[in-house]
Amino acid sequence: MAVLLRALPRFQGPAVWGRPLHRLWYCTGQGDSRRWVGSTSPTSQEKPPGTETEKFHTIYRFNAIRVLGYVSRLKLxxxxxxxxxxxxxxxxxxxxxxxxxxxxxxxxxxxxxxxxLCWMSYFFRRLVGILYVNESGTMLRVAHLTFWGWRQDTYYAVSDMIPLTESKDQAQEVFVRIQQYSGKQTFYLTLRYGRILDKERFSQVFGTLTTLK
Structure with missing residues (x-):
């Protein structure tokens, strides 16, 4: 899987940016008042009340997730x-x-x-594409893939997230698990191939890692 992640950026040329999957992961407009491109909005799971009008800030992005969604649908x-x-x-x-x-x-x-298909679907559905945090820093929105290779947003309380500083995983590893104290679901984060866009808010959710200093 690490070899695949290293190879994916080479295929993300101009042609990839215009493919249909692109509209599921990128927005138009400026700031946090952006809207999703396309007629279909990403599906949401366990969406808390009041989040429709609340602003969310992007703190992490893994660009290759849209290519993996395309691969997932091809495999299906x-x-x-x-x-x-x-x-x-x-x-x-x-x-x-x-x-x-x-x-x-x-x-x-x-x-x-x-x-x-079962193995790829199990992993791809748990691989984080984008992480958002609301303005007050109390809600985390996780964008990941569904079984069909489309985007899905899942919401978690920041207070329920286990900091990466308390995890046995090392930040230098290819994949790092992000979990909840309630044990609802485990996701995988790749700090090596993904980008942390807001280190301050990221640290507020997952703790301050030595690799981020």
Whole structure:
């Protein structure tokens, strides 16, 4: 996965910026009064009341997340095509048009594709794309991917977040876990390949790391 993260920035040329996934992660306008581009807004989960009008500041961004969303949807389509090909394969085998070895190969490829889809979906859905903090510093908004490769926003109370200074993970590692005291969900942050845009607010949420000083 670290090799993939190193390779992704090389493919983020001008053509990538205009693709449909771009509109899910970038906004128009200035400051925090920006609006989402496109007709469809990102889905939200457990959205607290009053957050519609509250200003949020971006404190972290991982630009390669939009490419990973595109990869996730391609993998989903590839897996669907592989699985759909199995019934015709079984029919061809029953008619003597396909050998047993070929049928086993098709089944193996389909099982491998499903296993890879489950693994990729599990990881991509927990990889943080953007982090926001509201004006008062009490609410954290986490932008990540859904199973279908689209953006989803999840909200957490800052007081429920476990500081990275209390985590066993090291900031120098490729992925660092961000967790809640309530243990609701674990996300993965990459400080090596992502960018901290507001160190002060980031430190207020996750603690002051030596790599940020």
């Amino acid at each position: 389509a590839q897996t669907a095509m592989t699985v759909i090909a199995l019934p015709p394969g079984f029919y061809s085998y029953s008619q003597g048009l396909l050998t047993l070895n070929s049928l086993c190969l098709m089944s193996g490829i389909a099982c491998f594709a499903l296993a890879m």
